[in-house]
Amino acid sequence: MKVLFTGGGTAGHVTPNIALIEHFQRKGCAVVYVGSVAGIESDIINNIGIRFLAISSGKLRRYFDWQNFVDPFRIFCGFLQSLIICLRERPQVVFSKGGFVAVPLVFAAWLMRIPVISHESDVSPGLANRLCFPLVRTICVNFPQTTKYLKGDKALVTGTPIRNALLKGSERAGRDLLGFTEDKPTVLVFGGSLGAARINEAVRSVLNELLSRYQVAHVVGAGNVDHQLNLTGYVQREFLHDEFGDVLAAADVVVARAGANSIYELLVTRKPHILIPLPSAASRGDQLENAQAFSEAGYSRTLEESSLDDETLLGLIDTVYRDRQSIVRKIEEFEVIDSVTIITDLIEAYGSRGG
Secondary structure: OEEEEEOOOOHHHOHHHHHHHHHHHHOOOEEEEEEEOOOHHHHHHHHOOOOEEEEOOOOOOOOOOHHHHOHHHHHHHHHHHHHHHHHHHOOOEEEEOOOOOHHHHHHHHHHOOOOEEEEEOOOOOOHHHHHHHHHOOEEEEOOHHHHHHOOOOOEEEOOOOOOHHHHOOOHHHHHHHHOOOOOOOEEEEEOOOOOOHHHHHHHHHOHHHHHOOOEEEEEOOOOOOOOOOOOOOEEEEOOOOOOHHHHHHHOOEEEEOOOHHHHHHHHHOOOOEEEOOOOHHHOOOHHHHHHHHHHHOOOOEEOOHHHOOHHHHHHHHHHHHHOHHHHHHHHOOOOOOOHHHHHHHHHHHHHHHOO
16 A cells, blocks of 8 residues: 655644654555655655655745745646646555645545545644645544534544654653753753744743753754853754654653644643743634643643743743642543554555545
């Protein structure tokens, strides 16, 4: 069986696919990844040695931009490239993790009667998955709340596929990698695959005081390392690959954006955390919805970017560290689903039917 995977734009649209790819590799199935020419997915997938095919893509914007006049042509070009890929590769199934790059391939696969399965991470579906929804056989979702946005019986609650490297993370290996000791607790800060300038700025603003009580692992995003900050107990990385599981295992408190895949990984690994969602001015509001849902459930603590300053950040980190045991007990109420098994069984079922 051959499976085409797609998804891109951010790591959240790529990394869950890796857990599924690992499964099919172990079974000796053919796996190909279709992504954008310049997206982050190219680096991530090439890093694990999977065959990568690039197509043209355009961003699906909700605001005025001159690129809106060019991108329809790029999307159409990507659709033609996707048709050629489907004809040449002849996959049994296409699995889409979403993002703008997935749309041309989903349309091409549907036209060629190749079964398509998609996955939506956020509480409310994103634009790409809403466009593709009529064309897919099944849409997998992280949370039961998402099904109310999707008509019919296509939605299936599966959770997010989690990489083995994350599930098997070693606290000791994480400390050794960072050069940290057991004497101080560790705070892990990451703003997503593209980094988060506002969070980076806020952490660096309180770094001296933070380092008086904690060690800090700071994932800053590509090109955002400040080489002037050579401080004991402070480690910067642009991005983490398989070592992310070890670093996460070593963390006592995590500060993160409120992307759904990040939240799901924090819940699965039972990590006390603070969510700083992207404001609505910089997104469609999905991170605000995610943060609200999990704060109300008692799993997460939320700090909105408009309230982010030295006092609120330090105070909330101290509070979460102090209350970490009770927070973990609450998070343990969250049911962890064997997403990899559910989704791979679904892919294999569609593949065996031959469309």
